[in-house]
Amino acid sequence: MSVARDQFNTMFGRDPYSIPLDEYDMNQPELFQSDTQDAYFTRLRKEAPVHYCKDSEHGPYWSVTRYKDIMEVESNPEIYSSEPSIALADPEPDFDISMFIAMDEPKHGDQRKTVQDIVAPSSLASLEPVIRERIAGILDTLPVNETFNWVDKVSIELTGQMLATLFDFPFEQRRKLTYWSDVATAIPEPGGLVETREQGRDILLNECLPAFVELWNQRVNEPPKGDLISMLAHGKETRDMNPMEFMGNLVLLIVGGNDTTRNSLSGGVKFLNENPDQYAKLMADPSLIPTMVPEIIRYQTPLTLMRRTATQDTVLGGQNIKKGDKVAIWFLSGNRDEEVIDRPNEFIIDRARPRQHLSFGFGIHRCMGNRLAEMQLRVTWEEILKRFEKVELVGKPERAYSVLVRGFTEMPVQLRPKAK
Template identity: 45%
Template sequence: MNAPWNAPEHAQSLKDQIDGLPIEQLDVGRPDYFELGVAEHALHRLRREAPVHYCAGGLYGAYWSITRHRDVEAIELDPQTFSSDHFNGGITIASHPDEPQFFPAFISMDPPRHGEHRKAVAPAFSLDRMNAFGEQVRLWCAEILDDLPIGAAFDWVDRVSIGLTARTLALLLGVPQAHARDLIRWSEAAVALPGHPLFPTIEAKLAALHECFAMFDSIWEKRLSDPSGGDLVSLLASRPETRNMAKAEFHGNILLLLVGGNDTTRNSISGSVVAFDRHPAELAKLRADPGLIRNLAPEIFRWQTPLAHMRRTAVRDVDFEGRRIRKGDKVVLWYLSANRDERIFDEGDAFVIDRRNARRQLALGAGIHRCIGARAAELQVRILWEEILKRFRRIDVTAAPRRTPSCFIHGFQDLIVKIPERA
């Protein structure tokens, strides 16, 4: 382990503040908690003292926090009581149907419309398509890894995590590879909070999104005329349930596919390097038993949890674990906490390559809203590491990663590494 992993002084000060706050005043949705790496500390306190917790004065308004695995799963499996619908509030702690930065998409729909839209794109992730997809991913992984410098520091996020996810996103969406990096920029705009370095204002964010919509509107018109391709836009255009959807829904679905394809895989790839750097014995364990590669992706999804939360809105008054949740209340499901829950995962803060129940992780959701691209995300992580193990003995993290200032995207802005030698 080479990076200075100890929390900086201001992060330790925040931990002390978290410990000293009256529990009812704790707002775990603060982006600085995530940027400074203390969110897990705050969530651990809620899990221990108030697993169904009400914050009346949060940065994003009043909300409930659900932090235990069983409770997050129970709410995910009860869409009749806890709505994902855009017009009820949507799927993030900050979203609101009246704000122009938020768009309806099938992830922010309830049954039956959710199932109709989801069914339209499901064929893109069939086993046959994923086998062909995997062959292309392996070629790209080899090309990206063979181009990395040896003995010189570089940003893994930019060169590898983004490099791979940009190409795969373009392939899945049927976009020319020349626009692959644009997809990443638009995905970042979609989830940017005020103050983001690239999109500091709502106006800057919307300007980037309208660039995205202009390109996909052109693609959409072509796919409506000829929806015979296998890409995700063609599939949406080929089904009667989706080919006549409103323009706002089309835009929302495009943003969903961008964010789902970018942030989940990208931050899992970056997180895997961080995990092995912090837990070098696990890398040795994997080298000794390469068959453990099959367990790598689910354990990385659990340990990293690239989307920290999803939000639901109660559509009726309900008693839940001894607390009265009222109709219209915002309910935030902290995946990051559920995936560290000691009742389910022994030593939940540790990365364990051979963890037997890693597939109980909730990083990709549960029930009807489980990530439709989970198979593609897992495939990319596994194939990338198969190719890494052929080429490099280790990847050294040389500086503390710069984390994303967001309580929704749990990831890294940059990750400076050095590869000492080729295997």
């Protein structure tokens, strides 16, 4: 951990109720890596649901922690802008990439429409058999009754294959996509994936961008086809993008399709192992998979927050938000809001309304790939259940050092084959 980061590590390990509310700063990777954030969010929801943090690593910001307040922010994009960034950190002048998730209307809609056909129901229907075959291929090569890291062998491998398919990226180089996605979201720290911000920027600019420019140049001279690069290269609203915009939208699509699904694939294993009654219920009735999948996504909440920026003075939950203020909407907290979700801290695979959660956000920026994500998870669990009696967690999972990405780096498991 860097010295700069150290001075802001003020919450970890302290009793949530012993810290004065005006010293609360939830932007602390230590809390999420240790999975101890929930108690702090519970207090915020009760005592200061729209909370002002006067200073942090990224300056002052508001935390919005209740489901209904988050919905209000998401429903008013003209007041709560997605520009200049959806992360608490502002864009750096020397790496000002631009992506449609961090744009307002009309540009956001124009660019989003260019690529959203790839996740249209008809595309998903034709992708499903491909995904099923790839998942089967991965599961069939796994060792049984032997410890391995589920994150690496299944979650990363599967999402890497999926991304390579969506981009029509050279299949044998698919781990590069995973690597660039990780670099894009890594918090620089000594010994970390990237040690400095500049190093991360250079990897994306000097490795990722040229690789995709090459693909772009190839696709732009071919007739349009159904992969994301071809869609961007031929799309009316995207074909004239400058390099920083191209870079930005690549990062968006890579990260969007990578971390989120990956960590939900890992999370499901953990939640089922921690809740043997739910695992037993699933084994007895595999038709519960379609309701279990959104519950996994709620419980995991793979992206903890999005940032918005107030375009005008406004009032939210009785608090006066000033024009220009940063507003963090904490999906992870909203997904634990007892006022909206019944028994929110429990993992229940047959909830009545399982899709009532904030993991995909809401409103015009709602996750474009939500149904693709659900389909990947559903097909994966269908194929797991065909083969294995249990995916047994045999050690303590390790979590990522991050605020935004709620994920796992290690998930030691052993597979128990089905009796033949």
